[in-house]
Amino acid sequence: MTAASDPLAGEGWLDRVHCEDALQGLQRIPDGSIDLLIADPPYGLGKDYGNDSDKLDTVEYLRWTEQWIDAALPKLKANGSLYIFLTWRYSPEIFVMLKQRMTMINEIVWDRRVPSMGGSTRRYSSVHDTIGFFAAARDYFFDLDAIRIPYDEQTKKARSRAIFVGAKWLEMGYNPKDVWSVSRLHREHKERADHPTQKPLEIVERMVKASCPPGGVVLDPFMGSGTTAVAARRCGRRFAGFELNPDYCELIRQRLAALAPSNQQDEQVTG
Numbered sequence: 001m002t003a004a005s006d007p008l009a010g011e012g013w014l015d016r017v018h019c020e021d022a023l024q025g026l027q028r029i030p031d032g033s034i035d036l037l038i039a040d041p042p043y044g045l046g047k048d049y050g051n052d053s054d055k056l057d058t059v060e061y062l063r064w065t066e067q068w069i070d071a072a073l074p075k076l077k078a079n080g081s082l083y084i085f086l087t088w089r090y091s092p093e094i095f096v097m098l099k100q101r102m103t104m105i106n107e108i109v110w111d112r113r114v115p116s117m118g119g120s121t122r123r124y125s126s127v128h129d130t131i132g133f134f135a136a137a138r139d140y141f142f143d144l145d146a147i148r149i150p151y152d153e154q155t156k157k158a159r160s161r162a163i164f165v166g167a168k169w170l171e172m173g174y175n176p177k178d179v180w181s182v183s184r185l186h187r188e189h190k191e192r193a194d195h196p197t198q199k200p201l202e203i204v205e206r207m208v209k210a211s212c213p214p215g216g217v218v219l220d221p222f223m224g225s226g227t228t229a230v231a232a233r234r235c236g237r238r239f240a241g242f243e244l245n246p247d248y249c250e251l252i253r254q255r256l257a258a259l260a261p262s263n264q265q266d267e268q269v270t271g
């Protein structure tokens with residue numbers, strides 16, 4: 001590939017979902033250019049993404065995980081951060097890998113609000129994702145005000161004891177906790193696209209608003225249905241990402257094209 005035809009050369013890598021293997025594409029993203037990494041890799045559970053990416057055995061899966069982590073982390077700016085979606089099966093091993101390279105800020109539990117209808121019979125039914133939040137350095141970017149959760153009038157009134165009046169958390173909203181209770185995207189959900197592990201915009205937009213400055217760049221090595229790209233556009237951030245499955249790349253193109261005109265840009269999916 002010549003420099004002229006390389007979609008990742010120069011500024012051409014920005015605001016694009018590249019339909020290729022993240023391990024290849026990451027090599028051409030400039031080091032120190034990314035504010036926020038959002039990674040939602042295959043979980044090592046054998047899910048079908050139209051490829052074999054989730055069919056590795058434990059040893060291969062952890063080896064591959066370490067490879068992409070080492071390819072992705074140098075892309076972060078000095079005050080950048082990473083959110084990684086995992087399940088309980090491999091979060092212990094992967095958190096250890098990341099703690100050797102970054103500062104762990106939070107373990108966030110995403111309660112997927114799975115309805116109670118029977119479930120596992122020889123263990124407790126697993127109804128959450130484990131999300132790791134890591135920072136490259138102690139002075140990492142974090143905009144708490146952008147993600148405060150406002151009180152409704154009734155609750156606000158109930159908390160309005162004299163000692164609390166004027167408190168920022170009461171007036172502007174409270175600080176989100178580390179358990180995020182957000183419904184998974186069931187088949188009839190209005191946001192739902194044709195992808196088996198699509199994440200809710202509410203979750204990804206909170207990450208973007210808190211951890212990427214306006215106009216900054218979010219990188220997602222495993223785009224899937226493109227939730228990170230859509231969230232970045234809706235929040236006025238730039239993005240780049242990779243996805244192996246060409247059908248999902250087309251899905252991302254459609255989701256971006258369906259955004260309001262103020263969130264649109266030209267060519268968005270390459271490869």
Ligand SMILES: C[S@@+](CC[C@H](N)C(=O)[O-])C[C@H]1O[C@@H](n2cnc3c(N)ncnc32)[C@H](O)[C@@H]1O
Pocket residue numbers: 020021022023040041042043049051053195197198199200221222223224225226227228242243244245248
């Ligand atoms: C868990 S899903 C991501 C879902 C996404 N966060 C969403 O909201 O739709 C993981 C995705 O990574 C893709 N993938 C797996 N291995 C990859 C690789 N080496 N490079 C790029 N994409 C890959 C899979 O095809 C799958 O769509």
